[in-house]
Amino acid sequence: MTEQIPRTIGPVLVLDDLSDGRMALAALFIVPGEAAPGPIRAEGMDHRPAALARYDSATVWRTRFTLPAGRASSYDWNGQSFAVASDLTGDLRLGYVSCNGEEIGDMDRAESERNVMWARLRAQHEAAPLGLLLHGGDQIYADEVTQGHPLTEDWPEDFERHPTPAQVADLRHHLRERFLMRYAALYRAPQFAWLAARVPSLMQWDDHDICDGWGSLRRSRTESTVGETLFSEARAAFLIFQQATVDGDLPPRFADPKGQHLDWTVRGQGLRIIAPDLRGERTRRRVMGPGGWAAMEAETARPDPGHSFLMSSVPLLGPRLSILETIMVLIPSMQKYEDDLRDQWQSRAHREEWRRMLRMVREMALREGHGITALSGEIHLATRAEMTLGPGIALDQLVASGVAHRAPPKGWARFLGALARLGESPLRGHPIRVRPLPGQRALYTAERNWLLLERSGGAWSARWDLEHSGLTPPLPL
Template identity: 70%
Template sequence: MSRRLQFIDQSAAHAGVPFRITSPIGPVLFLDDVASSHLLLSALFITARDDAPPPIATAAGEWRVELLAGYAHACVWRARFALPADRPSEYRWDGATYAVACDLTGDLRLAYVSCNGEEVGDMHREGSERNAMWERLRSEHQRRPFALMLHGGDQVYADEVTQGHELSHDWPERIPRAPSRAELDDLRYHLSERFLERYATLYAAPQFAWLGARVPSLMQWDDHDICDGWGSLRRSRTYSPVGQTLFAVARESFLVFQQATTDGDLPTRFADPEGQHLGWAVHGSDLRILAPDLRSERTRRQIMGPGGWAMMEAEAQHEVAGHTLLMSSVPLLGPRLSLLEALMVVIPRMQKYEDDLRDQWQSRAHRHEWRRMLRLVRDLARRDGHNITAVSGEIHLATRAVMDLRDGLQLNQLVASGIAHRAPPKGWAKFLGALASLRENPLSENPIRIEPLPGHSSRYVADRNYLLLERVSGNWSAQWDLETTGLTPALAL
């Protein structure tokens, strides 16, 4: 079962027959939580059906794998184990040793990525082109290791999984009114197999596989992990039997493949053990990573529901030393997108982009909720007396913004998007830059500025990219790695 032999036979899948895994995929590491000076980890494996992987071995002993989920021709397995959180460590699997930069107590580096794919044809892209930035990230880890890898949404582009089934082929434009239970069960099977295929393909890519086995991941989801615009589509779509089946399968797949868990077994970092929302927080040494769920409770009129807001308000009451990283899958600070929404009312051909703009905090539909979140972040910073950094993806551009929180504090918004999604036209970046010059201050006493990246003159950069976050002697900084121009100068946070 060598890691070096893993691959997927997709020739049958494209002919309409379920694909087959011919060698194990994994291990892929996930951080379950930090507790008692240890990293609590899960290692994920995908194998041919009933082909159980060997155990994980550490200095503390062996850790057996357990079955997590079964599919027509594959099984997903998990081994939970622990490594010390105050020094570099390693584990062994199948004759190979994997070094893990576990130390969260002193100087450390984190990587942030988002938008790992494209809406159309992503499964057919040439691997070295698609994963070029993953290869760069791997080289960066080899140069100076990352302790954690943060994934800010759209880890998988599932938009095409609905194709090939009678109930969902024309989703969301046309949906059947009253499908039978048997038809919905068949749809669930179809969607589950298609999600498996996508996740397995992504995790088998050598550029990601090498990193995923050595750097624990923390993931939150966004719309493409379900379907384009989930929650911003009309209620007649999302609450239809087909829509609810799609969401249920996407959520189940998210838990299995992005969290290495299932319902009833959520790691302790999740705020709601019942999983009504999937927000979580990790508290490390002088570091809090806070990731609200902006999809599970989303509707056209709200971004977060009661569970999500309860989590955020509870976190605002915690006194936290050090620094807070807030993962907002869609940017918390941005330009006046409400002007574009107003244009859509009078330009019919632009109305197809309505759900894309309604996805944003800046949408007119979410104005009250946006203000509520910004006040909460401001109060959180003032309670703890430290700056807060928000990291986001979603827009397929690199940019940053600053919000003055008063009392010498500020909210830095860093957007890195995407690691695999190709950049939009440079004209779009220039247009957004011009829109940003109009300013958008939802809290009049806390002005927002959209700023250029270090070493750049424009506010938005149209390049594939990822973000590096570093703490040295207690001081945080950030750098973007841009596909065309490389690493930016460091930005002090």
């Protein structure tokens, strides 16, 4: 029986682009049946919605409009006014989150427990508004969408190798409807919904937005008919629900209008946010494909003054994982975790690509008048790292993960800390060191968390909001 959407969900604001002093926005709505939501009124003009996608029990609508990017503003919908901190020109606050869920039973958790950090984010916004909310991957945990269908009930361990066209069509419909319900459940949570209607989001995907380990699974799975169908439906859902768009209609911030890869960049006054696509062209042997690397080369060569934030969904700086990979290969019971390690830049399989990316970041960091910070999630812990670039110059990496995923055991955090103390230097003369958060002693903090980025007087700093320890002291960037 088809599940039902009980009421209208939205608006969920997505930033389409920044240009000419304007903030181009898309407001997403999930509405039961086929009825359209009312228009959005902004700066004295009404903006009517267009249907993005139709499902068995609901329709997804999008309304595009603009607001000034040089002052605070608001818009009205359904008799309510929504304030937006759209002044991105001076002092500024940004939020960064990742890992909004868990692999098993995520929708069965008590809402108050699951979304406690979202409630904290709302409180921060009410105290001093956030201009943008950056989502660094795993916005949903879609691992269970494959369940309930005979072709994928036991994916990826077991699946139908030679499905008929009718079976594939039925699977496509099953996945499409399950993705809808997963996103709808997350977006109607009041702790998230209040923020999403007032703070424009920028989202980057990671493996759980598709399925656990996507891109690090064996080719016999990802290149099978079932695997390609799963990726296709996950990608379509990612565009609809996280980008408020569809193929052929990507907003200008995307590097490739055709969507062969989903890299995007946003440029504001003294601010650039770069989000390479680490999943769309990924295989077991590569992190990024030709399109993604071409986009990164273009951003590296661009002389943008100010500060850049590079969103790397998996940490760009980290410990020497090759040791752990060797141990896992030798212990059969540990081999099931191989895909988790292969997901990382530090995997032996991706070392040359890792060096290539680090050289690009080094080039940007050493450019006069330009600073750069890497932002990452994925590991369900909070930490930071530095790569020495020269006398008194270092690349900062800030890891905030996860906003809803519960922290792993503290013993795992201590083990990673011991591994990190061995050091790593993929680029000769540029050692990487994992550092504790301000006010913390351990290298990795095992608490749910999100990251607050603040620009004051032109200088950037970062603070983590930790579930039990609270806000850290600021870290100058």
